[in-house]
Amino acid sequence: MHEPDFGVAGQTAIVTGASQGIGRAIAETLAASGANVAICSRSIDRVGPVAEEINAAEDAGEALAVECNVREREQVQDLVDRTVEVFGDIDALVNNAGGEFVAPFEDISENGWNSIVDLNLNSTVHCTQLAGEVMREGDGGVIVNLSSVNGQHPAPNESHYGASKAAIIRLTETLAVEWADDGIRVNCVAPGLIQTPGVAETLGIRSEQMPDREETDRRIGHSEEIADIVQFLLSPAASFMNGETVTAKGVPRPDNSFDVDLGLE
Numbered sequence: 001m002h003e004p005d006f007g008v009a010g011q012t013a014i015v016t017g018a019s020q021g022i023g024r025a026i027a028e029t030l031a032a033s034g035a036n037v038a039i040c041s042r043s044i045d046r047v048g049p050v051a052e053e054i055n056a057a058e059d060a061g062e063a064l065a066v067e068c069n070v071r072e073r074e075q076v077q078d079l080v081d082r083t084v085e086v087f088g089d090i091d092a093l094v095n096n097a098g099g100e101f102v103a104p105f106e107d108i109s110e111n112g113w114n115s116i117v118d119l120n121l122n123s124t125v126h127c128t129q130l131a132g133e134v135m136r137e138g139d140g141g142v143i144v145n146l147s148s149v150n151g152q153h154p155a156p157n158e159s160h161y162g163a164s165k166a167a168i169i170r171l172t173e174t175l176a177v178e179w180a181d182d183g184i185r186v187n188c189v190a191p192g193l194i195q196t197p198g199v200a201e202t203l204g205i206r207s208e209q210m211p212d213r214e215e216t217d218r219r220i221g222h223s224e225e226i227a228d229i230v231q232f233l234l235s236p237a238a239s240f241m242n243g244e245t246v247t248a249k250g251v252p253r254p255d256n257s258f259d260v261d262l263g264l265e
């Protein structure tokens, strides 16, 4: 009888933006399954405690915390170097760090546009090229990128974010083809609205003010529900998936609306 292998034990995975939210859930999930994780954020004071918590857990993989702004290529190179130094190799990369602000297109300055494209798209390029170099010189690997439903469908006031997340989907598809012969799979996850500190900040509300999952039939997702999909894509069970985008948005929202008042006109 065939038994599916959803495991990641023994893998070394870089997870960007892992001090909170989806990235933290991904790091904790992979480590709980026996993977070693190199996790980063812009502040060692924020990401360090996540690594400490993982390292204190029994029967989990090890965590290395690195202060790294993924918008800065030389800092990403340091993240890659330190991961190889400590764990010996890189098997997986999860390009999770990202963000946005909500604003009408006409009100987004050149710097505002560039900051979101830089944070979401260019950082994914830095991490993928530099960690990908290690994978290509070694025995391949697996990459998972975080896009968004807003990269698949239009949403007002998210032009910069939507454009950067749509580009991530096409980058995923292109690299899956380019790097297939290097033994590298590249896939993508496109979440709907997920309850995280970042979303609460974007919406200008406290996390606990967000509608709870039970309060609405079009509920907001939880970070762990995205982490589980990422683990699947990194596992041997997904060995025949390459260049795909997995959407996770609960009940479909054909009009792409949220059950949250964004406070915008």
Ligand SMILES: CCCCC/C=C/C(=O)SCCNC(=O)CCNC(=O)[C@H](O)C(C)(C)COP(=O)(O)OP(=O)(O)OC[C@H]1O[C@@H](n2cnc3c(N)ncnc32)[C@H](O)[C@@H]1OP(=O)(O)O
Residues within 6 Å of the ligand: 098, 099, 100, 101, 102, 103, 107, 108, 109, 110, 111, 112, 113, 115, 116, 119, 148, 150, 193, 196, 197, 198, 199, 201, 202, 203, 262
């Ligand atoms: C609505 C539901 C959302 C659903 C989808 C969820 C998507 C997510 O990604 S949620 C999780 C992400 N977390 C966050 O987005 C955190 C909250 N946002 C931020 O911390 C920041 O906005 C940032 C990280 C996204 C950008 O930071 P940074 O690059 O440091 O930006 P600066 O403050 O230096 O500003 C650069 C530039 O952008 C202009 N700007 C900033 N906010 C706004 C705004 N609300 N409206 C218009 N313009 C904005 C800012 O003025 C600067 O431009 P210049 O003034 O021309 O220099």
Ligand SMILES: NC(=O)C1=CN([C@@H]2O[C@H](COP(=O)(O)OP(=O)(O)OC[C@H]3O[C@@H](n4cnc5c(N)ncnc54)[C@H](OP(=O)(O)O)[C@@H]3O)[C@@H](O)[C@H]2O)C=CC1
Residues within 6 Å of the ligand: 016, 017, 018, 019, 020, 021, 022, 023, 040, 041, 042, 043, 046, 047, 068, 069, 070, 071, 095, 096, 097, 098, 099, 119, 146, 147, 148, 149, 190, 191, 192, 193, 194, 195, 196, 197, 198, 199
């Ligand atoms: N939550 C949602 O509804 C959705 C989220 N997504 C995507 O999922 C990903 C995670 O979102 P979410 O968990 O909500 O975000 P949060 O804002 O809650 O967390 C973002 C994480 O990224 C880190 N980070 C931000 N900027 C940088 C940077 N320049 N370099 C390194 N780390 C950085 C933050 O750490 P620190 O501040 O310590 O640097 C934090 O750990 C993003 O790509 C987002 O676009 C997609 C669809 C929906």
